[in-house]
Amino acid sequence: MIKDNQKIFNRLQFVIDVAITIFSYILAWYVKFYVMRWDIPAEGVGALSMSAYFKMLVFIVPVYMVLYYYCGVYRPRRTMKRRYEIGNITKANTIGLVLFIVALYVVKQMHISRKMLVIFYVLNVVFTVFSRVVIRWALSHFRKRGFNLKHILLVGYSRAGEEYIDRILGNPQWGYHVCGILDDSVPAGTLYKGVKVLGRIDNLHVILPENKLDEIAITLALKDYERLEEIVDICEKSGVHTKFIPDYNSLIPSKPYTEDLVGLPVINIRYVPLSNTGNVFVKRCMDILGSLFGIIVLSPVMLICALLVKLSSEGPIIFKQERVGLHNKTFYMYKFRSMAQQLECDEKKGWTVKDDPRVTKVGKILRKTSLDELPQLFNILKGDMSLVGPRPERPQFVEKFREEIPRYMVKHQVRPGLTGWAQINGYRGDTSIKRRVEYDLYYIENWTLWMDIKIIFLTFFTGFINKNAY
Numbered sequence: 001m002i003k004d005n006q007k008i009f010n011r012l013q014f015v016i017d018v019a020i021t022i023f024s025y026i027l028a029w030y031v032k033f034y035v036m037r038w039d040i041p042a043e044g045v046g047a048l049s050m051s052a053y054f055k056m057l058v059f060i061v062p063v064y065m066v067l068y069y070y071c072g073v074y075r076p077r078r079t080m081k082r083r084y085e086i087g088n089i090t091k092a093n094t095i096g097l098v099l100f101i102v103a104l105y106v107v108k109q110m111h112i113s114r115k116m117l118v119i120f121y122v123l124n125v126v127f128t129v130f131s132r133v134v135i136r137w138a139l140s141h142f143r144k145r146g147f148n149l150k151h152i153l154l155v156g157y158s159r160a161g162e163e164y165i166d167r168i169l170g171n172p173q174w175g176y177h178v179c180g181i182l183d184d185s186v187p188a189g190t191l192y193k194g195v196k197v198l199g200r201i202d203n204l205h206v207i208l209p210e211n212k213l214d215e216i217a218i219t220l221a222l223k224d225y226e227r228l229e230e231i232v233d234i235c236e237k238s239g240v241h242t243k244f245i246p247d248y249n250s251l252i253p254s255k256p257y258t259e260d261l262v263g264l265p266v267i268n269i270r271y272v273p274l275s276n277t278g279n280v281f282v283k284r285c286m287d288i289l290g291s292l293f294g295i296i297v298l299s300p301v302m303l304i305c306a307l308l309v310k311l312s313s314e315g316p317i318i319f320k321q322e323r324v325g326l327h328n329k330t331f332y333m334y335k336f337r338s339m340a341q342q343l344e345c346d347e348k349k350g351w352t353v354k355d356d357p358r359v360t361k362v363g364k365i366l367r368k369t370s371l372d373e374l375p376q377l378f379n380i381l382k383g384d385m386s387l388v389g390p391r392p393e394r395p396q397f398v399e400k401f402r403e404e405i406p407r408y409m410v411k412h413q414v415r416p417g418l419t420g421w422a423q424i425n426g427y428r429g430d431t432s433i434k435r436r437v438e439y440d441l442y443y444i445e446n447w448t449l450w451m452d453i454k455i456i457f458l459t460f461f462t463g464f465i466n467k468n469a470y
Contacts, residue, residue, distance in 0.1 A: 010074065013135070014065065017073075020127045021064050022057060028120035029053050032113055053112070063099065064124075067092040082136070089128050097121045139175070149177045153213050155201060155231055156220030157183035157190075160247045164219060165195055179213065184224070201231065208238040217243045273447040274414045282449055283386065287415075290387045290456075291380040302374050305336050305366060312362040315341030318375055323392035326415045331384040333392060334375035338363025376418050388452045389417025390440035391428070401433060411440045414447075419459040421451075 029050070068074060071092035073085075097117060104112055152168075154161050161181065168176045180198035190197040198207075207213070216235050220228060228244075235242040257271030273279050295302075306317045319337035322330050339358040359367065366372035379385040385392070390411040393401070401408045422428065422439035443451070 013074065016131055017065065017068060017128065018061055020131060021061055021124055024124035024127055025057055025060065025120050026054070028116050028123055031119055032116040036115075053116075056112075060096075060100065064092070064096050067096050071095070082133075085132055085136075086129050089132070090125055093121055093125045093128075139173075149175050150214045151177050151179050151212065152215045152217055153179050153207065154181040154195075155183075155204065155216060155218045155235075156224060157181050157186040157192075157197060158219050158221035158247045160245045161217075161219030162192060164217060164245055165193055169193060181219075182207075185221075201227065204231070204234050208234070208240065213240050215241045215243060217245055219245045220247065222247045270410060270413070270445070272413050272444055274444070279447070279449075283452065284383075286449070286452065287380050287383075287386050291377045294374075294377045295381070298374055298377070301371065302336075305371050305374065308362045309336050309338075309366075313337075313340055313360050322395060323416065324395055324398045324412060325384055325392055326412065328398075328409070328412050330395060331379070331392075333379055333384070336366055336372040336375060338366050338372050373418060380418060384415075386415040386417045388420055388443075388455045389415050390420055390443070391423065391436075392416035401437075405434055405437055407441060408437055410444060411437065414444055419455060421455060424455055424458045 068089075072088045073092055075088075097120075100117060101114065104110070154164070165178055168174065168178060178195045180196050181192070182199060182201045182203055183197055184200050186197050188197050188199045218228065218231055218235070220231070232242065232244075257268040259266040259268065274283065309317050315337055317337060319335045319339075320332040321335070323333045325331050338360060340360060363372070376385055380387055398408075420440065421443035422436040425439055427436040427439055443455075
């Protein structure tokens, strides 16, 4: 059974991590004192013996294994994304390095080479990540061939059940095998992509005692939820690991935020980190400092753009357009004018199209390089916008999309941005609005200050040249 294999695998993984930690430490010592010979302290100037260094492994190894456990390094990795696994390993090693250095200062041991510790940190992260990549590849290879599979029974035929099967079939490297479905409404023998309805839900009493299942996934349709408590009770008595996949998953985010009201669990439909006052304050401080810095540094560029716009065609240098921002409030967004001056009623008719005759020669360059967006630094300073966030849209299109695209209006729970997660992933200009909204929602639900910094950094490499601008 997979449970027995998992126990063996977890123990083997633990042994491998211990071995890697010891090897990385010894190799770091060798690199510091044999390869980097120019950096070896002279005799009698605090140089420690090899045995003094290696005795510390007695403390380092247990501490690192505990950190690995609490940082989630040993969580099941079947469906874990690789970047999260690498992040957990890096986090554990970073905490370990900091604890080690602090402990050395506490015991007043100043002669341990800090350079050696940094080398150990780098080697341990690299070797541990490499071992996980190799193991992940090997397990994926075996699972695709039908080995090390986790056998799952679905209880209830629903949209959630179909989506669950779709994802399992689309990711054979996870090693999941759906044995069948039990349902009271759908006839036995019904197939969904090769997965058969085996019978009624009451058949659980016959199937569970056979002890051939690794997991049960409760995928009841909404109309059958009155049986949920009964089914959970049956499954838990069997000792089989049980999951619940709600049939209303389109209404809740992938990482729902729960509250405890005196023992009553409450699920928030949408968790927005930027609804927290502290997060809002930090982000606003970054916006003010970032926009001031941008205005000062880019003022020569903006001056040149202004002159080119003025000389290229008649009309104002700055074009302002009504957009919808935070809490559905409208504001005027600033741009360098890139089109010939036109009546407001004509301007509202639609988006710019390819080879649009209204766009000036200078305007084409400004649009392609996104230089026309620079005046929005003043919008950011005013508080209408943020450096990073979903791009704002015109009121008439907001009214259109709110009816056509599910959860479109969620994007207005945060300030719109000069750049965003959707933009650095290629969704700007004449691209899919639906996909753009999906990226915006991911940003809203997963916001961190580090994510903003990452987006700003990537904008310099991916965000300025707009291939979809006309």
